[in-house]
Amino acid sequence: MSKVLEIKDLRYKKNHKVILDKVNLSLDNGKIVGLLGANGAGKTTLMRLIVGLNSKTSGQITVAGVESKEAIKSCVSTTYSLKSAFKDVFANSWLERTRIKDIVKFYQTVYPDFSLDKYQEMADFLALDSRQNLKNLSTGETEKLTIALTLARQVQLYLLDEPLNGIDIMTRKKIIKSIIQWKNEEATMIISSHYVKEIAALLDDVIIIKDQTIYEVDSVEEIQNKYHLGVEAYYEQVYGGGSADE
Amino acid sequence: MEYIDSIPIYLQIKDILYRKIISNEYELGSQLPSVRQLAVQFSANTNTVQKSLKEMMEEKVIIPQRGKGNFVTEDEQIINKLRSHIVNEMFDATYDKLHSLNMNDQEIIDSFKNYVKQRDEGDE
Numbered sequence: 416m417s418k419v420l421e422i423k424d425l426r427y428k429k430n431h432k433v434i435l436d437k438v439n440l441s442l443d444n445g446k447i448v449g450l451l452g453a454n455g456a457g458k459t460t461l462m463r464l465i466v467g468l469n470s471k472t473s474g475q476i477t478v479a480g481v482e483s484k485e486a487i488k489s490c491v492s493t494t495y496s497l498k499s500a501f502k503d504v505f506a507n508s509w510l511e512r513t514r515i516k517d518i519v520k521f522y523q524t525v526y527p528d529f530s531l532d533k534y535q536e537m538a539d540f541l542a543l544d545s546r547q548n549l550k551n552l553s554t555g556e557t558e559k560l561t562i563a564l565t566l567a568r569q570v571q572l573y574l575l576d577e578p579l580n581g582i583d584i585m586t587r588k589k590i591i592k593s594i595i596q597w598k599n600e601e602a603t604m605i606i607s608s609h610y611v612k613e614i615a616a617l618l619d620d621v622i623i624i625k626d627q628t629i630y631e632v633d634s635v636e637e638i639q640n641k642y643h644l645g646v647e648a649y650y651e652q653v654y655g656g657g658s659a660d661e
Numbered sequence: 662m663e664y665i666d667s668i669p670i671y672l673q674i675k676d677i678l679y680r681k682i683i684s685n686e687y688e689l690g691s692q693l694p695s696v697r698q699l700a701v702q703f704s705a706n707t708n709t710v711q712k713s714l715k716e717m718m719e720e721k722v723i724i725p726q727r728g729k730g731n732f733v734t735e736d737e738q739i740i741n742k743l744r745s746h747i748v749n750e751m752f753d754a755t756y757d758k759l760h761s762l763n764m765n766d767q768e769i770i771d772s773f774k775n776y777v778k779q780r781d782e783g784d785e
Contacts, residue, residue: 595704595706596701615664616670616706616709619708636670644667645665647666648666
């Protein structure tokens with residue numbers, strides 16, 4: 416298996432404060448990986464560093480063998496693109512009269528790897544109405560749209576930051592099913608979520624971030640075999656009773 | 662899909678599929694859904710489902726056919742063995758619990774017969 420993501424000695428400081436340090440990570444193709452960590456642990460920061468939205472202080476990030484920020488952008492699909500698109504391109508007055516189909520067209524223009532067929536299948540499954548106005552979307556609908564747009568790009572690495580936040584359980588289940596249905600077999604996906612229990616069956620591996628670095632990378636199965644614990648219980652133990660390793 | 666947290670998910674999925682096979686929901690010789698379909702159905706990772714299927718192949722309960730997918734074996738003996746294995750597993754826990762109540766084998770058998778009889782009457 417080839418590596419889709421490689422991070423070496425990554426360090427990130429903000430206002431003289433170390434946010435992430437000594438981060439080393441190597442991910443294979445074809446995996447779904449959970450990124451776990453308390454609020455403020457640096458999950459979002461790590462994802463933003465991978466895609467180049469934040470600039471690393473030092474270290475090396477390689478995605479599918481490429482290192483330049485521009486090259487990385489073309490092989491990573493993130494849920495941030497939409498959120499920044501909302502802010503920049505579709506600022507205020509635009510948002511007023513922009514429909515889902517407009518932003519789909521925008522994605523088609525901006526990303527040559529965008530598959531309209533795939534988007535349409537997902538939109539049908541998630542019951543997204545393309546005529547709907549963006550400003551009228553509920554939290555759940557916005558998240559569904561974000562997932563459909565992010566997964567419709569055919570890339571090697573997907574970064575989903577909290578795709579289940581603020582969403583009712585039925586919609587969470589639908590989003591999980593659509594991830595399973597539409598993720599390319601070869602692609603790798605990193606998902607951060609606080610719904611550890613709900614996504615456990617979706618994951619191959621988990622990355623736990625703690626104390627400004629990657630505390631552990633392990634497969635879900637290893638955790639169950641080694642500790643006889645579910646991922647959630649293990650994660651709580653790492654954070655709660657974690658003085659043994661210090 | 663509700664899983665038990667501490668047990669590997671591929672084992673739990675294998676167990677569910679085995680029960681579907683011995684209950685004839687998936688008939689002898691019939692084709693199983695694709696890995697992706699099963700993964701969606703079980704809300705689980707495709708690699709996990711693949712692992713369940715791999716063990717089922719090793720245990721000869723399902724047979725892969727190139728380019729077609731996976732089929733339930735037509736060998737009734739294998740299914741019967743699987744059934745008695747699963748039934749035994751279910752009895753194991755109960756038998757141990759009854760034994761711990763200081764019941765001997767005959768008392769356990771008698772009380773089980775009695776239980777079945779009462780249930781049958783209750784159904785009518």
